[in-house]
Amino acid sequence: MSKNEKNVEAITNRDVDFARWYTDVVKKAELVDYSSVRGCTIFRPYGYAIWENIQKSLDDRLKETGHENVYLPMFIPESLLEREKDHVEGFAPEVAWVTHGGQEKLSERLCVRPTSETLFCEHYANVIQSHRDLPKLYNQWCSVVRWEKTTRPFLRTVEFLWQEGHTAHATAEEADNEALMILDLYEELLEKMAIPVIKGQKTDKEKFAGAVRTYSVEALMHDGKSLQAGTTHYFGDGFAKAFGIQFTDKNNQLSYVHQSSWGVSTRMIGGIIMVHGDDNGLVMPPKIAPVQVMIIPVAQHKEGVLDKANEVMDRLKKSVRIKLDDSDKSPGWKFSEHEMKGVPIRLEIGPKDIEANQAVLARRDTGEKKPVSLDNLEAEVSNLLEEIHKNMYRRALKHIEETTGCAKNMEEFEKRLEEHPGFIKAMWCGDRACEDAIKDRTTATSRCIPFEGEKFSETCVVCERKGEKMVYWGKAY
């Protein structure tokens, strides 16, 4: 499509002002609307449909791996939140407090859940008695609230949608393995969004309040900043001791359970936008796209065109998510609108195509168009969706490869950050002071310690001590 056919209002150029480009895309692609509730956004049908596809995809995998869904209350009494010391310190400063119910002042404040470890622990103490009750592999789809000061749609909002898994196991090893297994599931989920990730362990500074170890998957956005796309936590038996979750083991001894928790949220939608989007708007990965193919009839007033378009839709809807735009807008307007929404394939069909027994397929990722025979349409469309997925993943991976580099000292570190925003690999002594120093000097933070980090330098990037661990660093959302 030539630029002069662009009828929908233009958006900010991505490379001129990435933050404004982002805000333009979420609005113009009709993903969200703002509301009068500070920091909370409205998920419009197109935005929510993306979340539904993500949910379905992950929920199926969680069920296949033996997890069960539950639903716990949205309120947590203040005394319950305070039961685990590290946890309350991490969350109490940023919760919303309910103080009145109806006309009455409550005798104890309730917070709106920022996360539900404490409620799950209280429940587990009730329902776990014997080793026969283990493992418990529970998951919850819900919304949570964190009283953030600065908010941006999907990335950081006062209320957001997520899943939170909470599991209890007989042994430490099982609980840790669960946290690692789920990390793999998250990687697989992001792969469906054509988003490659770096996997690893968080430093103590960056770990979850109350966790022994936190693992994360980190994605790289177009502007070189990283996005923590999902985290899983191994808790040891700290929460179990605070909440008294004990079971009788096979030798009839009382033991504390070992636990994990893990979550991904609507934040991933922000990742999709910032990894794949371009100057024409959103580019949706086919496996998650609410609409995979949009049919746009050309000269739809001419006899037979709409009939043929409907016939094509009926054929294809068995295998793909497809819609037909037969509104009275001009084809050029429709092209721009569905481009803005990132529909992977536009299928054009008009009188000349019908005569030639063909349709034209236009790819959103590259803009390429090609005519295909109506005889092979199912196979052509399904192959093209697969090819688009692969191309988007390859492109995102290439971006990581091109912008990731090593820094042996802070001079190199700062130079890379300035010249090639992306992940920076650097050796670290393991001291919190050096981690703090990097943040103070550059605003970059440790993203994660990969499970198999190569050692390319002897000393810590900050100090003279031994470089114990290879860490990925970067500026982050």
Next chain:
Amino acid sequence: MSKNEKNVEAITNRDVDFARWYTDVVKKAELVDYSSVRGCTIFRPYGYAIWENIQKSLDDRLKETGHENVYLPMFIPESLLEREKDHVEGFAPEVAWVTHGGQEKLSERLCVRPTSETLFCEHYANVIQSHRDLPKLYNQWCSVVRWEKTTRPFLRTVEFLWQEGHTAHATAEEADNEALMILDLYEELLEKMAIPVIKGQKTDKEKFAGAVRTYSVEALMHDGKSLQAGTTHYFGDGFAKAFGIQFTDKNNQLSYVHQSSWGVSTRMIGGIIMVHGDDNGLVMPPKIAPVQVMIIPVAQHKEGVLDKANEVMDRLKKSVRIKLDDSDKSPGWKFSEHEMKGVPIRLEIGPKDIEANQAVLARRDTGEKKPVSLDNLEAEVSNLLEEIHKNMYRRALKHIEETTGCAKNMEEFEKRLEEHPGFIKAMWCGDRACEDAIKDRTTATSRCIPFEGEKFSETCVVCERKGEKMVYWGKAY
């Protein structure tokens, strides 16, 4: 199964103490657990799985009929809640108020949504401009909070799960038709739970705060009390005027939209329990049951039994929701446990069955057992599930028919209520005072005015005036 095989703890007899029987069932069937949050229950995996099946069933139908899912914030600023006068009067007394975010006192209180009309209206005012934007057929799956004093699992809780549909239309007729169409969808949904309903319009006294007309589906519980299982509302343009939701019509004139809203909740699970349950626990309607068939191997330690049971499961799992209980509990214990959970079919298979190339199917609804050839297992199971569904529906319908009767005066009314608890049909003059009088005297309330009510008496059941409308009355949950 003989009574002496009942190994799980006995529950209260249903006809001795229905309220306690109910509480026993929700606990022993592992539907819910209590939490330290007053009035909020925990949906355990089995309880939540019922809700997921209900959701899936309704969500598919809503999408087929052109509705789209969205998600709006859980908070409503006090000033927004107050925008529509009748609405705020109905809801403000029973909401939970957030007054603090983090360490700060909020400048305006936020309530946790008791329902989201106000938020939808604010959003609609933003996104509706032209007749081209209509109709808007939005639905939201979420939880809502109402600060109830007395609570019971599923029936009345401080927080509950539901869907709320909110639609905007160009004309009054379209909006009213939507409310009526959704009422039919709700009837169809309850039919899947083998629950027959009475459909009709609510009296002005019982209608929703802010509605012009409220419609409902009413089900009858085993104890003769009725349960309002779902409601739909026609709003006219009242909310549209309060929120300024206007559109340019085809003649380029500004008009207000006409609206509807409608909802069903986890309350329906209470209905399933109270319509179908018996002295052995829950009886799940097959179409909604989380597990439709439970395989219980007999003498499972004997060679070949577990292999055969697994083979049967692999065959059947393509067409039904099936599980195999190969735990080390005794078969008698397992029988009772899955009976308590109301699994529609128990499939027993042991060495003698294998030898005879058969399995035994036991129906939860009647307790009948019959051997069936393994050759026809798929068809036998699927036919039996259909037969169980039909039998449960017939039984529930018979209960309504047997306990519904007419009353021409208050003496007959009170006698029926005492002797045959159920729906009472009575003529009503239309005066609120007579409606109040019935409630004061009997605690029964108007359930609904059926769309085609026969006229069996000239005068109002209370006063001497003309009996304008035939109304269903009853005690209600």
